[in-house]
Amino acid sequence: MSTSIRGNFDGVKENNLIGWVFDPDNHPAEVMAMIDGEFVAFAEANNYRPDLERAGFNNGLCGFRIAIPEQFLEGGTHKVELWLEGGQRRLGPALTFQSPDAAPVPPAAAKTAAPEPQAIPASALTKASDDKVAAKAPPEAKPSPESKPAADVQSPPKAQPVTESKPATATPAKTAKPVSGTPAEPAKTPAKESKAPAATKEVKPFVPGKGKAALIPKIDAKSAAFNTIQRSVSESSIFNGAIGTLNKFCNLYADNPYYERLRLAARGTTRLDCFVQISNTLSRVDQAREGQLPKVGPLVSIIMPAHNREDLIDDAIRSVLAQSYKRFELIICDDFSKDNTVAAIKSFKDPRIVLTKHAEQRGAAAARNSSLKLARGDIIAYLDSDNVWHPRYLEIMLEELANWPGNMSAYAGYFDIDIGEDTIRIKKAEIKGFHLEDQLAVPFVDLNSFIHRRQLYDVLGGFDERLARRQDYDMIARYCWLREPRVVPHVLNLYQRIANAQQITKVQKEDTKSPQIIADKIEGYYKDGLPAQLPSWVKKVSVVSWDMSRNHFAKAYCVAEALSKHVEVEMISYRFFDEEIFQPLADKKPPFECKYFEGGTFPDFFGNFAKGMEAITGDVIYAVKPRLTSFGLGLMANYHTGKPVMLECNDLETVVNNAKSTDTHAEKQLTDLFAAADKAKVPYELIWSEILDPLVAEIPTVFTHNINLNLHYDRRCLYMRNIKDDSLYRPQDMDRDAIRKELGFKPDDRIILFGGLVRKHKGIFELVDLLNALGDPRYKLLVVGSRDTPDLMKLSKEHRDNITVLPPQPPEQMAAINLASDLIVLWLDPNVPAGQYQSPYKMSDALAMGPTIIASPTSDLADLATRGLMLNVPFGNQKKLVTTIRRVFDQPEETAKRQQRARKFFEREFSYPAVFPAFALGVSKLEKNKVYPVSERFAEFFAEYRRRTLAEK
């Protein structure tokens, strides 16, 4: 600490705090301003002042000027203190100033008190610890050599600098505002107020939150921890901004426990990143939305369990009632509290509060389930009785779910607040992207900041009541198993760890049973899939594939096969091409009924089209691809029977035929088909896809596996990945070395696999160039073509030395080939639209069997690389591709880690067991026996088409 520091707090001038400080050892000095005990700002004493220059202080560059925040300018007397060295030293004594009232006042009255400007030698600057002494004997101000007031500093008469011996929090000036560390009283209802006078000394009415003081320590603003740390100028600016805005909101919304508690926690916090988050939230949420009322949306059911929370629950309830989004019901289940928790709840008269009680203590999971049973909302949110929500939490979360109708859940960041016996701090405030395995390893999603659609509860059930702790962890794992939740990039709520409160994390800390139950469950989910429930009216599913001859049949078949383990399934399909059935499935014996019909052209095909429709006997129709003989058939069946139709879109059909870079998606009106009557005679012609694609928007459940398709269909899609039969895709059942040998590769060969339909836009020719660039004979290219395309024939002919070409393989053989391979390169040309809307089957294979995936950052492949499941190399950047390939072999540990991560991901989302719960979630959006308007429209159109076609005939 410098001893030669000099300076003075000159006073208040035109709503600013004016003064100067010069510390030759640490220039510019930092001044911390506090008003009425609240932190106001840090300021650098580096402004130019001619009087200081004349006095010889650092060429006049040591003045400061701090704007007084608005809330202190609305009338009344306020106490100002300026501190140096993070509150270690006081800059002059405290002073009071009179703020003009809100009502107009004569100009003279508006003038504020300011002491004579003085230069105070270091000896006059008092250490904070000496406050008491300083108060008794305030240092005499010594005039500086040229201590005449600067021209712009007024010296009001009789200005009496005041020093206070008590902490700022104790000054009378505070009475007008909520006192730091003192929770605001809950908003009393008139009924409650009318009872209050009846209270006498003898009768001690229960006051909600009265015991809070014992649980939550107070830190006065001056003692804030961040004051004490070494900071750069920009860091100080962050503190200034955060606390300044927080003060403003504390002042504006004194009844809201959120701001006050956050400010209190901030005082004990030194982590700059926490202040950055406070600042971000305040600026991006609180300030950006100030005055805005959110749109009324669905009913939100808020689930709150409570047990012996008489001291804390009022904060939680008040933070709910203070939500900007008003359409909610707060369902509190009192789990047999023995204190006044119920009285605390009942003290709130809001009709949106529903109270249910347990007759014996059954635990938090049971209490939450009891609340869930009563929930009427389409959206479910959770708030524990010891936590506090940001006032716009529901608003923001509902916006996110409204923007992403296909996503089932969302989470926001939270301030993790550690509250000890006499300490309080923000432990962390972060928000990170979701990957379930990361969440399982170190949970970062908090139930209080997690919101979901009620379908998840309907399909996957509520909390596991066997669990004494980590019930939320278990539930979040299940609810996010199939699809990652949306991440709301704001840190919003206050998660409070309170040392003196009986919180589950602490009380049940020793419980080892619950983690074991959860671990067993999760292992089971990976193996057998997430247990899900179908509504009782769904006994049979009709899976409809537009064609059975070619590769597009595979997905429909896999879905049918996977579903058939859980529910009766029938497959309906047409044969439009020469192949009897998609060849890799030729030898399959489907465990479900298949109803196949010959394809053809209109008008002859009308008969079989109708037969396909009649063949549908399932309760739900799962159509694959928006083609006439799948989706169109489903719409017609829905028109007649009211059976709900769900659709899987796994390509953008309008650009997938003979994919090339010049393709553009086009949507057409139904009636546009009449102008293309000749083409329309072929049921799988482009024109049918163009008129059917816009209709997808009008059915309730759409599945996809690709972000770009999801965006194309207005973010409404659920996910149904390109799944694989996990019983065939089991690396542990195979001998990798033997397979490699069988395929003709040497042990040290580095096999690059190319699987699937060989087409130019899939980057096959670039791979051949790559082999040349790698310049290592160990690198081999293994091509497994699904059928003879011109591109494949050309390739086989020209590169027979380092390329092995295999014919189309059945699924089990593809699994083995993948296991044998070291990597696959999914180098999708981003200029070919078709690739942007696909999720390559070979990616599913590779995720399952281990070869490293190197992919261009196209559609989901970018996100999956971010999540550590594959590597990205931009399409065409061969140099980077070469180095990345080498990295795969040079960093075997990283490669193995990625491989394990990919396998888990496969089991969770890409294996057969993933299908049923995803399907069940899709069913939960369906209504039984309902004809969609789009089906009626399509049926009328199709009838007209048929009449015209028959008339032509």
Next chain:
Amino acid sequence: MKIAIKNPAPIGPNLEKWGDYHFGLALAKSLEKLGATVVQHFWPNWDNDDGEDMVILLRGKRSYTPPPSKLSLIWIISHPGTIKYDEISKFDMVYVASETHYKAIRSLSGLTVDVARQCTDTSVFFADGQDKLRRDVSFVANSRGVRREVLSWAVGAGTPVHVVGRHWGNLGLGHLVKSQYIDNDALPDFYRRTRLTLNDHWSDMAHFGYINNRIFDCLACGTPILTDEFSELRTVCGDGILYASDMNSFGAAIEEYLLDYPSVLGRAQQLWQRIGANYSFDARAAQIWDWATTTHSLRNSLCYDADGARAASAEPLTSVIGQAVDLLRKAGVTREVQTLHLCPSPWGTSSLFANKEISYLSGGFGRGPWHVLMDCEMGGLANKHFDMIVIEPTDNLADLVGQDQVGFAKRLASKLNKDGVVVAPSEHAKALFAGWEGIKTDKETPFALLQPKGAKA
């Protein structure tokens, strides 16, 4: 007029399950709207006699001989092949439910025949406009132990059908049956929620051109029908319904249903708009009522009086008219007594018309078996005046008097010559002719002899 419907539905616990039961009830309801009093005589109580003027036999399986004293109508609604000439020739009117049948028998001597096709009760069978809620292809029928072609075709074509009816299990079609029976009250809603009804006819029905009532029930509910085909059905329904005569045509019809339902639905509903008014029980009741009332009335004019009871009832009138004529003679009327006979009964007419001392003119309200069509103002009589006005207590009297009884009496008085007299039913005399002088009133006799006050007979 009182009508008894001889209803073939057998009395018993299942009475209400018979279609004929509901058919008879619906017909009765419509006849009652026209003023008839209707009783139902269910099998085997067909010999009951409730004093009806007319019997209607709904001809199903059972034959019946009508009593000769009553007007009789046989309506052949099913099993036309079982009908014999000897049976139907005993009826005053034969209704057949097909033009085809009608044409075949209309020229037979001794028969009065008309066409009265099946129909529906439009107060319960009607469309509610909720076509979006229609589901399923349905077939409401019992197997009666035989295969029904239309269902065989459906099964062969793979068309899922919702069958309501009994005895399908033995034919291996039990899996199609959703329920054994549907309550008649529930049937309209069932049809309203049905997308397409399959229908067929017993071969004899089709042969005779008999269209079954399911066709009209469904059409009234706006429900399309796929049915077997015969020419009368084509004539009546045209392309408003779908037809099948074999597997192929069934397949084509189902294809049209599946792929062009908007048109199939629209055509069925347009058909009913066109023909519906003629295929309701109200339409049939009007047809029956028109014939029955005319025939009843005309037949009465024969004074056919098998037991002489009606002739005896005319005695008091004859007696009082004799007294009236004597009175007028005494008063100096020497010419033929100018007489107006109002609301005449056939027996009254017969009695007065035969009296040589009387110049006779009859009148009644509206059209009827009398000379002058009258209204309440008696405008039809112009300037004619009478020595005697005779009023009979027939049903027509109330209409003729109207609401203004005093006015009626005054108008009558204005039509009398000096010393003229009125013969009126004693039961009405006091109310109608208050203030008139009873020349001879005898409460024991059914007729009173009256004169306006001041007149001297």
